[in-house]
Amino acid sequence: MKITSSDTIIKSLLFEKVEFIFGYPGGAVLHIYDALFFSKIKHILVRHEQAATHIADGYSRSSSKIGVVLTTSGPGFTNCITGIATSLLDSSSILIICGQVNKNLIAQNSFQEINNLGIILPISNQFFSINCYYNIIYIIKNSFNIFNFKKGPIIIDFPKNLTSSLNKNRFKFPFIKKKKNKINKNMFIFFNFSKRPIFIIGGGSVTIYVYNLILKFINNLKIPYTISIMGISGVNYRSKFFLGWIGMHGDPVANILIHYSDLLICISTRLDDRITNSIEKFSPYSKIIHIDLNNDSMSKTIKCNLFYKDDIKNYFKNYFNFNLKKNWWKKIIFFINFFKYNYKNDFFYCKPQQIIEITFFLSKGKFFITTDVGQHQMFTAKYYFFNYKKFITSGGLGTMGFGFPSSIGIKFANKNSKILLFTGEGSFQMMMQELSTCKQYNINIFIINLNNQSLGMVKQWQEINYSNRYSNSYVFSLPNFKKLINSYNFYCFNFYKIKLFYFFLKNVIYKNIFFFLNIYIDNKENVLPIQIFNKSMNEFIHFFSLKKYDKKFNFFI
Structure with missing residues (x-):
């Protein structure tokens, strides 16, 4: 029995046990979307293609599965680039299926045409461009096989005419041998x-x-x-x-x-x-x-x-x-x-360290934790103690906006788990349109927004290296988060004092509801220690000076 090219794509993904596809439709992939309409794979409609890649990334990192993204040609694909680079530098397994214009229109500056290979080659694990619909099954299978021995994003480029219902072939799955690494018998001589x-x-x-x-x-x-x-x-x-x-x-x-x-x-x-x-x-x-x-x-x-x-x-x-x-x-x-001494407690105002320690104490370390990028990311890494595979963040590329969509992906991969996002007001605004995705698919995430009303990490560097010249690091036009979150029929609460936060969190932390806690923290609180630029590992700024103790340390006795 012969099936269409688009059906071949879907059946190949089903053969690899793909449960979800995260994407946004467009003209170059409508044949695939039509085939997807009749399949058992669940398509998750995002509000921005970058969010699709971050969702797939979080989905992959929090499980042993592959995150799959489906996007159209031109702007649809270029919107994915930040997410692809994030995946590459953190070695997560995501597969991007992107559309392309018809083969005969390639390299003619056609509508929504872009040189996908030229753009993506430096930041991808592998790139495949389909030149014949008979190659579809083999290339999809080969892509999943590559994930077994090398992590990172893989892109498959589909010209629209090769996904048409006019192209039919037999669905016969290829057998590809897995590569095995040779055992190195050298001993560690040191x-x-x-x-x-x-x-x-x-x-x-x-x-x-x-x-x-x-x-x-x-x-x-x-x-x-x-x-x-x-x-x-x-x-x-x-x-x-x-x-x-x-x-x-x-x-x-x-x-x-x-x-x-x-x-x-x-x-x-x-x-x-x-x-x-x-x-x-x-x-x-x-x-x-x-x-x-x-x-x-x-x-x-x-x-x-x-x-x-x-x-x-x-x-x-x-x-x-x-x-x-x-x-x-x-x-x-x-x-x-x-170095046991860390920071001074404040029982009235909210300090980010206390917020994170209280959250760990009440959650008992059982939640999946994801963060955006900035001071809140460092505070979380330092003051929350994680269980196995519970911490997901953008480490290599440092992508602001990663946290919220990745937490959605974690929820799809771990339906019965609690997801907690630590974010900042700057990072959250980069991907806040995905509130609509949460509303559509009933995604319940616990979000703690550590709001210092500034780009905290930038501000800290400007204090240390630029004599307190705060050039564009303060955010003077923040939204009313409570009204914003409530407009999607979600719960939002503002906090200024640590005691009120503690008692509130104690009562709601295990409830299966979307919560957004907007916590106004001390904007003078910085992440310490911090290494001194271009110095050795043991030279850093801490809560106190280490220099007067240097002569007492002799490591070579």
């Missing part, structure tokens, strides 16, 4: 000589198998470990070997000890500039080993002494010996106690 080792665990390790494997390995050898911001929720926060997360706003203990380590074992992390600060001054006393499945991530910014493209489990199955100095653990314990 292990036996290391006395101050530390593990750095990145976002690529956030799978349940690797999660358990790493913890077992670390507990056996009693090695301290740190994480990147993307590795949050991929480790055990309560482990006595956990030092915190590293980077620009990372934990002081983790940053200092990374600087003085003599061996860094980096697992599934790019070691980008937000981790390393100055590349030349990064961990000057250490040898570096990098384990990753992605060639593009290894020795990219920091030159590694050894690097292996392999599955992590192939290394942790072996037992390695370390000769840890007792003095190393003494220094670790000292710094953990030394």
Whole structure:
């Protein structure tokens, strides 16, 4: 029996167990939408194509599924670019099916025609352009096969005439062998000589198998470990070997000890500039080993002494010996106690740290947490303690507007789970049109808007580096959030005092209702510590000066 090209696309997606497609219709994909009308796949209509990619991204990251986006040619596809770049830099699995004008109109400046390949090639995992409708089944199957060994966005470009009902072929699914990575039998030659080792665990390790494997390995050898911001929720926060997360706003203990380590074992992390600060001054006393499945991530910014493209489990199955100095653990314990002081509590006004700690206490860490980008993102990472795979944020690209649509995607993937979004008034306004999507599909999300009436992270940098010249960092034209949210028949409440917030949250946090809590926080509160630009890992601005203690620290005894 022969079926149309559009039916072939839908059946191929069904074969891959696709449940949802997130998209926005347009002329170049109407044949596909017509086939979708009769299928079992549920289409979720977004209000902006960028939101579709973020929703698919959140859907993918919070589950083991692939997020699928369907968009039209021209402006529909170009609206997806920010979401595609976000997916690439955070290594999430999304498939974008985009329309294109008829084959005979390509390269003629036709209506809604754009050079999709030329635009997207640098920020995509793979790009396929269909040149014959007989290739449809193979290319869709091959795309899903690629996700098995390399994460990132894949784009399939469909000229409209090749999706027409006039093109018919037999639906015969191809068999594609999965690629297997060869096991590298080289041993880590630096292990036996290391006395101050530390593990750095990145976002690529956030799978349940690797999660358990790493913890077992670390507990056996009693090695301290740190994480990147993307590795949050991929480790055990309560482990006595956990030092915190590293980077620009990372934990002081983790940053200092990374600087003085003599061996860094980096697992599934790019070691980008937000981790390393100055590349030349990064961990000057250490040898570096990098384990990753992605060639593009290894020795990219920091030159590694050894690097292996392999599955992590192939290394942790072996037992390695370390000769840890007792003095190393003494220094670790000292710094953990030394940096316990964080911030001053305020029992009247709302401080963002208190808001997040109260939320963690009342939610017991059971919620999926997603954030936008800015100060609230850093506060959340520092003061909320996450369970496995519960923290989803834009780390690589730092996309403002990511949080709200990604939380919608998380809800579609985890229907019975509670979703909590921490956002800021600047980020929320970038994607607030998706309130309409929430209303249409009855999506209940808990949103906490930490409203400091400014672009907080920009303002903080202007205070530190630009002598308090607040150039365009204050938002003087904020909407009335209560009226805005109420116009969609959702609940919204404003808070100015911490006690009222606590008692209100205690009563409503487990209710299955869309809530938007607009909390006016102290706009003078900044994220600390913060590394000093172009300095080493152990040089940062904290709640107090560290310089007078420098001479007391000797890591080489």
